Amino acid sequence: xxxxxxxxxxxxxxxxxxxxxxxxxxxxxxxxxxxxxxxxxxxxxxxxxxxxxxxxxxxxxxxxxxxxxxxxxxxxxxxxxxxxxxxxxxxxxxxxxxxxxxxxxxxxxxxxxxxxxxxxxxxxxxxxxxxxxxxxxxxxxxxxxxxxxxxxxxxxxxxxxxxxxxxxxxxxxxxxxxxxxxxxx
Numbered sequence: 001x002x003x004x005x006x007x008x009x010x011x012x013x014x015x016x017x018x019x020x021x022x023x024x025x026x027x028x029x030x031x032x033x034x035x036x037x038x039x040x041x042x043x044x045x046x047x048x049x050x051x052x053x054x055x056x057x058x059x060x061x062x063x064x065x066x067x068x069x070x071x072x073x074x075x076x077x078x079x080x081x082x083x084x085x086x087x088x089x090x091x092x093x094x095x096x097x098x099x100x101x102x103x104x105x106x107x108x109x110x111x112x113x114x115x116x117x118x119x120x121x122x123x124x125x126x127x128x129x130x131x132x133x134x135x136x137x138x139x140x141x142x143x144x145x146x147x148x149x150x151x152x153x154x155x156x157x158x159x160x161x162x163x164x165x166x167x168x169x170x171x172x173x174x175x176x177x178x179x180x181x182x183x184x185x
Contacts, residue, residue, distance in 0.1 A: 052076060067081070070082065078180065080097065084176070085173050086158035096153050105185070118156070127156070128176070
């Protein structure tokens, strides 16, 4: 009978140990698998993008434009179009223009300005440039802070050092454009 009692005690003890083990694993699992919740509120403010040409000022001594520089509203004032007649070597048309960042986001120039309207033939006797107002080259990566502006200079000139064999054979009106592509800084 003692043997039966020992066997019975061992069984009860084994079942009790097994129950305690299962209970311990369950409690351990519950402790290690808690859900962590983080709640918060975020707000996105209003931002605006408005980079455009403004305040064209023609340089003294320039010829009169047949069509003055205009920043077209259709393209959000990012392209200037104008036309000039340069009749004699040394004639030029030059103006300064502000690029205004009227938005709330800093702007960066993605590439050098684009100027067009001078053919490859005209390129022999016409010089066309788009520079910073101090005459230095405009480079990609220049920035304009939100709310600020920067002045640029655009010049087209009938080369005063042209040789007789390079002179044009007929009168020509130059229909010119200048544009800049700004992106978020």
